[in-house]
Amino acid sequence: MRFARFAAVAAALLATAAVAQPDRVAMEPANPWHQKAREIYARAISIPTVQGRGRMTELANYLQEQFRAGGLTDVTVRPYDVTLPDDHTAALTLRWPAARPSGRKAILLMAHMDVVDARREDWSREPFELGAADGYFYGRGTADDKQGVVAITMALLRLRAEGFAPDRDILVLFTGDEETGGDGARLAANEWFDVATIDFALNADAGGGAYLADGTPLGFGIQTAEKVYQDFTFTATNPGGHSSRPRPDNAIYALAHTLERLERYRFEPMQNETTRAMLADRVRNAEPPLAAAIRAWLANPNDGAAADVIEASPTEVGLTRTRCVATMLSGGHAPNALPQQAQANVNCRMFPGHDPARVLAILREIAGPDNVAVEPVREARPADASPLREDVVGAFTAEIHARHPGVAIVPQMSTGATDGLYFRNRGVPVYGVESGWGISPTDERAHGRDERNPQRSFYENIDHWVGMIRRLAGPAR
Template identity: 45%
Template sequence: MYKSLMHTAAIAALLIGGGAQAASDADIAKTKEILGTAVSFETSKGLGNVPKLAAYLADELKKGGFTDEDITIIPMGETAGMIVRYKGDGSSGKKGIGFAAHMDVVDADPKDWERSPFTMVEEDGYLFGRGVLDCKFGVSTLVATFLKLKAEGFVPTRDLVLVFTGDEESGMETTKALSYDYHDKIDIEYILNSDAGGAALAPDGTPVAYAIQAAEKTYASFEMTVTNPGGHSSRPRKDNAIYDLATALKKIEAFEFPAEVNEITTRYFATLGPIVGGEAGAAMTAFAKNPKDKKALGVLRSSPEYVGTTGTTCIATMLKGGHAENALPQAATATINCRIFPGTKAEETLATLKKVAGNDAIQWKLLGDGTASPASPLRDDVVDAITASVHAAYPGLTILPQMESGGTDGKHYRASGWPTYGVSGIYMKMSDMFAHGLNERLPAATIPLALDHWHHLMTDLGSKK
């Protein structure tokens, strides 16, 4: 995506410095304090620390003028979800706006890290620690912005609501509770999610584009198993579980799901085409105009980066079979992982796979819940506010709607009826991306950008009548 971006980068470079920064040194210091404290709570699965982090955040918010009534902590097993309501005067007559993040993190083994993952350290312009990026940055910048707005005496025309989950990286039980059980209590129209979207910077630090994540593909894994009476390998027969499975797998390998488009992917390719340029760029432009263009589709599908945006993909990821080297196999199993285009149910994709495999004796199993997540409409009010916020920092920066092949809490939010937009305040190089990995880090320079971003979005969308 950074290829052939000189033109955009050059324009962006000319425009840098156009926007005045609203976040003060005190705001930045407060955010670092909250972020550092949040990192110190080791909130990976099973350790029971998420409720402690939620209690700390509640405390900070209460010191800043929020009341007990504004804050709901929902304990669930060892973790918890959290709702914080910034009450509006109701003059817009509209439901609230949600702002999402998750309080849990992926495990981090201190033995493998260069620094302690649970003590935030600032070095060479970076903050290091598990969660500094994913997603305690979202947690701390959203809480800091709530505190700042309260201190400024801001009264929104509709409620602003923090929606924090406590197991996004594992079971998403808190996400489901917030989405479905607390749906009416939370009472919002849509969600802005800090856990996706944001700006990509070129290697020289100039921004390339700002992505709004408006859809997520459905994640679904299927296990396919062939069983057989087996027998001794000295007495071979034609029927064989491993061969039957292999035959079915070769058919799945050869199968291509049809091209699909929605408003997000069409705008994505139409916007990115001229920026990327070359053969890939021309294919994007052609595909955006005509999704039936087989040549363009072929070019995009040959790229791991773009294939996922052109339709459903399913790929074999695991294999097991047989039980002894001198026995005919009694079972052979493969796992197929699919990323399903929004609008198609996991069961429908399974039906397609069954048909393609062409062997009724295969037993199929859907692993996980395969929750389908509809694409969120690119509503003008939201896209305009995000564009204005991004352009306040970087005038003219390309805004790129995006459908992600991975997943966040957004899948349940969308499934429950809340359109969800991933609009993080993170401006970073792809080379700085260590989320989930070792030595997770965050460029400290993105803190004031994110604070301005949330402040802009909350005051803009929260002031409309």
């Protein structure tokens, strides 16, 4: 998962007063820390940590060496098996014990080492080699999420070298299957760490900012919530028969009718602290009809018609409620036979706090008239939105504004899922606080072709994490 969602802005707004153009010229490392960060980045990008290629341990071992060489010695490489695809991978965990214990619980810094696959023939350059051109770094993972891995690593190495004395334990988790499963995060939240000792987590796989090509800042997001992923199978069964003698009951038609009802169905609109802040921010630059709907719904959460207008906007879809959509379909066993079975996969993204049992009950109501059976695939991991804590939001705002004065800071709910879900599920608040930014939409290439990260964004993100850790794990300031 990667890239904060900032809706494209109405053209009329682009004529607003001149704003600082983000500098995208090539940058040389400003100091030895940046130099070292670039070196670690290059190595990390060169290892194709794609699920199934068996290279995760290599990256984890390399990072472990870096930490140890820098004096952070309580670091463990943890091989683990993953559910899908059938494979094994590795995670890295680290503990930097408090030098001056304040009694505050630990903070956890998290990122993921795995990347989505990339084929040379699909790219204009070698995907698993750090490229530098036009003020950008290129390569698979330059944005999602090796910039996060490198920033956390480099920030800790720098702080340690400079004699920083944390007043609480600092924990690190780099997982090896975020893109494909999340088993590393699940194991970490349930077995590797005692979550009772963790105050909150900072996730480098979410947050971040966006600019338009002309330099207009769209804002920087701090991710505090994500929707909950859950698949369901819809199965219609039937005794079948010879296709020369059609009957009113038919598995394919039964499923089709159910899916038509599902297509039209809308769950009850929901709001939380984060989506309210997110939508309030959207009023700044939404087209008038959308802005009016947002104002109406924020003023009256029972105004379902206004929520429907917001949900129908392609830029806001998914923000107002649980959404379910048919994603796969199969059925029948012969061209000349009445089908004995038809099945669809329905993928739901549940609003935080929406009870999965309630969602299942509604889906069963929708399927009931056609006797279509609805079953959940794997167990859902419900997770509430994390509260907008003053200390974390304050630290994020201060660090972003140090490098991007005056930009809007916007709490965000992702409609996709990250590793953070597993910690929220266990009661640990998680904040996506990456500072990496790009030009919207041209730089939104995570998982795609020619993934890239502005060089300035990369170096700034190192300093951002140094600042975040100082503020949140250092003596009160």
